[in-house]
Amino acid sequence: MGSIHNNSFQVCPLCYSPGRFFYADQKRGWDYHHCPRSDLVWKDAAHLPSQDEEREHYGTHQNNPTDSGYRAFLCRLWEPLSKRLSYDAAGLDYGSGPGPTLHLIAQESGFECTHYDPFFHPDTAALEKRYDFITCSETAEHFHKPAVEFKRLYSLLKPDGLLGIMTSMRNENNDFASWHYRYDPTHVAFYSKRCFEFIGEQFKFNSVDFPARNVVILKR
Numbered sequence: 001m002g003s004i005h006n007n008s009f010q011v012c013p014l015c016y017s018p019g020r021f022f023y024a025d026q027k028r029g030w031d032y033h034h035c036p037r038s039d040l041v042w043k044d045a046a047h048l049p050s051q052d053e054e055r056e057h058y059g060t061h062q063n064n065p066t067d068s069g070y071r072a073f074l075c076r077l078w079e080p081l082s083k084r085l086s087y088d089a090a091g092l093d094y095g096s097g098p099g100p101t102l103h104l105i106a107q108e109s110g111f112e113c114t115h116y117d118p119f120f121h122p123d124t125a126a127l128e129k130r131y132d133f134i135t136c137s138e139t140a141e142h143f144h145k146p147a148v149e150f151k152r153l154y155s156l157l158k159p160d161g162l163l164g165i166m167t168s169m170r171n172e173n174n175d176f177a178s179w180h181y182r183y184d185p186t187h188v189a190f191y192s193k194r195c196f197e198f199i200g201e202q203f204k205f206n207s208v209d210f211p212a213r214n215v216v217i218l219k220r
Contacts, residue, residue: 010033010042010044010045012033012035012037012038012040012042013040013042013143013144013145013146013147013189014035014038014040014042014146014147014150014189014195014198014199014202015035015037015038015147015198015202016147017035017036017037017038018035019033019034019035019042020033020034020035020036021033021034022034022041022176023041023176023177025177025182028185029047030043030047031043031044031046031047032044032176032182032190037198038195038199038202039191039192039194039195039198040146040189040190040191040195041170041176041189041190042146042188042189042190043187043188043189048144049185049186049188051119053185053186054119054142054186055119057184057185057186058097058098058119058120058186059098061097061098061099062099063097063098063099063101064099065099065100065101065104070099070101071101071105074101074102074105074137074166075105076166076212076213076214076215077102077135077137077164077165077166077212077215078102078105078106078109078135078164080164080211080212080215080217081133081135081162081164081217082106082109082111084162084217085132085133085162086132087110089111089112089132089133090111090112090113090131090132090133091103091106091111091112091113091114091131091132091133091134091135092113092114092115092116092126092129092131092133092134092135092156093106093114093115093116093134093135093136093137094115094116094134094135094136094139094153094156095116095117095118095136095137095138095139095142096115096116096117096120096121097117097120097138097139098117098119098120100115100117100120100121102137103115103135106135111133114126127152127156129156130155130156130157130158130161131156131157131161132157132158132160132161132162133157133161133162133163133164134153134156134157134161134162134163134164135164136153136163136164136165136166137164137165137166138166138167139165139167140165140167140189140191141167141168141181141184141187141188141189141190141191142186142187142188142189143188143189144188144189146189150199150202150203151203154203154204154205154220157220158220159220160206160219160220161219161220162217162218162219162220163205163217163218163219163220164215164216165196165215165216165217165218166214166215167191167214168181169190169191169192169193169196169214170190170191170192170195171192171193193210193216196208196210196216196218199218200218204220205218205219205220206219206220207219
């Protein structure tokens with residue numbers, strides 16, 4: 001199926017400014033848009049996966065808490081974040097997936113931590129508390145409504161709380177057409193450093209830091 005793009009614009013799902021057509025994937029029939037204001041790139045609303053399609057795809061992920069390679073991957077986010085936490089910090093792993101692991105790594109490091117996932121651990125009680133830190137690993141790229149999600153994440157943090165995000169970021173060297181990260185049908189929002197700096201300003205975070213590749217830490 002080919003792309004069905006047209007010249008009409010879509011509103012940016014992060015800042016609600018007019019977006020511009022960005023790229024058409026003729027093979028997959030997916031269109032993408034870009035916001036000059038926020039620097040977000042997102043998949044056309046008509047091409048977003050359904051909840052059933054998302055759940056089915058996430059269920060194929062082989063994320064096992066005992067997998068040392070997966071743990072090492074998650075520690076790319078956890079290590080720089082954990083160094084900034086007080087000994088009594090309590091946190092939430094937001095978007096923990098079918099094999100929740102990061103909250104276990106935090107617990108093993110001596111921190112109280114729970115987890116939430118809208119598909120696999122939809123315990124909304126976790127969203128009624130406030131936290132010293134929140135981890136969001138390989139989750140933000142799945143946000144259909146990033147403005148709603150970042151507003152929620154900010155509200156879940158205590159003052160001076162930290163939001164640690166890991167997601168592959170666009171940069172000037174990316175060839176978007178051949179970028180493997182967008183081939184995942186559930187990856188629908190693509191960020192850059194400039195985009196995260198915008199998020200910091202838009203949602204009133206006090207600081208935005210990039211301690212490692214594809215890792216950003218925002219402080220409330």
